[in-house]
Amino acid sequence: MINKLVEKITKTQAPIVVGLDPMMKFIPEHIKAAAFKEYGETLAGASEAIWQYNKAIVDATYDLIPAVKPQIAMYEQFGIEGLIAFKKTVDYCKSKDLVIIGDVKRGDIGSTSEAYAVGHLGKVTIGSKQYYGFDEDFATVNPYLGSDGIKPFVNVCKEENKGLFILAKTSNPSSGEFQDKLVDGKPLYEVVAEKIAEWGADHMGSCGYSYIGAVVGATYPEMGKALRKVMPKNYILVPGYGAQGGKGKDLVHFFNEDGLGAIINSSRGIIAAYQQEAYAKFGAENFAEASRQAVLDMQADIAQALAQR
């Protein structure tokens, strides 16, 4: 799957992942009205609104991008109905040949991590049968529990040719509270990154990159620069572009010399583009076209930054 991701990035010339994080306040009124007319202001109504909103954005952008990253929390908040919309979104994106990064940030002790890995990336065994649960292509994983919380994910990834992005340095303001603490003279996120490089060496793609990548926030470009060197063969998933403050020029150090090695996420900057001044001319009715233009603009911003480095 890392090979497919790299191929698609090369083909689209867009190291971009669209974060499908459908907060209700992003969804245009006409989409919500139609869903509520059918199902009422209910969990099922919210689920339908999310699904129609996602579908329109995917239809308007899938030819430009290699991957999507649905943030499961935005679905899980609506309980079972929300997760039905998550699963529909995953399946639909798959039908459009997009790579799906399940932003689930799971992680637990060994047997529990195995269950998460099976549910999101692998197949669960029921009697003599096997079934996929959510069936994403990549999952994000939290490293706090250490190797035996990570290895079951890696094992399932090996069986399924799938991958992970493990949190190293997150994009939020207080990420430094624990992640920046110095241990043995270097920050914890660097210690984690060294382990990611080690775990990743065990599951390499033929493209030269590992199936096991890292998450490093766009909001910390200097740390991105340092971590790029610590993990030369691991893809870096970079959240925090746009709404969280990251810009194209901040991102160049996340990439290797080959122009690969990083994929930049934008969520509300793309899916709620129509709510921004720069795209207001599209209007809420044409929200999906606004999202398409935002992808094109993001692609140009990153390409320009890479050309000028």
Place this chain on the structure above:
Amino acid sequence: MINKLVEKITKTQAPIVVGLDPMMKFIPEHIKAAAFKEYGETLAGASEAIWQYNKAIVDATYDLIPAVKPQIAMYEQFGIEGLIAFKKTVDYCKSKDLVIIGDVKRGDIGSTSEAYAVGHLGKVTIGSKQYYGFDEDFATVNPYLGSDGIKPFVNVCKEENKGLFILAKTSNPSSGEFQDKLVDGKPLYEVVAEKIAEWGADHMGSCGYSYIGAVVGATYPEMGKALRKVMPKNYILVPGYGAQGGKGKDLVHFFNEDGLGAIINSSRGIIAAYQQEAYAKFGAENFAEASRQAVLDMQADIAQALAQR
């Protein structure tokens, strides 16, 4: 909800939480056969088997215990159908007046943690209506992202009189890989515990304990002793009893002098008791009675250890 938990612990004299972690290999054949007969060897069949298994164990133990802790990964591995069994289990335990600790180990950046908090502990807003998603009483949370990943959970807990157990030192063998690293001369888990005490001071119950607790593994009794002092007013959820190796005598230091302050989890030791030699006499048909006996034995083990300290 911390007041209710403490009240129920005092009343039952059992600082015990039963981990409802229904792996397929634990479920007796006759339960699986009945479920598969109705739904086939499908995700729905697995969901039905899990639900019937849980229901029987809850029916056999609810009068002895204050709380249950369903591990969501064990349900999530079966996709949507598995999560339906999770929700049925939560609702059923609530009808039996049990405190429900959702072992979800979520945690993300601020807006995303807010969505998880809303989904598991609070109410989501849809138009003019509000709905509970999964509606547990407590949730476990991963601290790696720092304060702004935790505060949205605390805020929802304050609105709902609910609580958290935040990971400090986990029970697994490799938990020390990052958690034991020395920062400023003390281990990271202690730095996290100090923050838990700080976060918890913001949301105190009338019982004298905070709504915000910590997870510290039974497998590290010495660390439990140290962390008890760092977090005197925070409940400690202690996994790792039984199958993972923790014993009653290892647990005494997790408790305060008042005999409160800790709640010990056992999962397979109780729910799959019938598979152990000590309870084999019950047979698979009477698995729930075996679970009841295992609860009684665990209660006696802990009471004896506390009496002898």
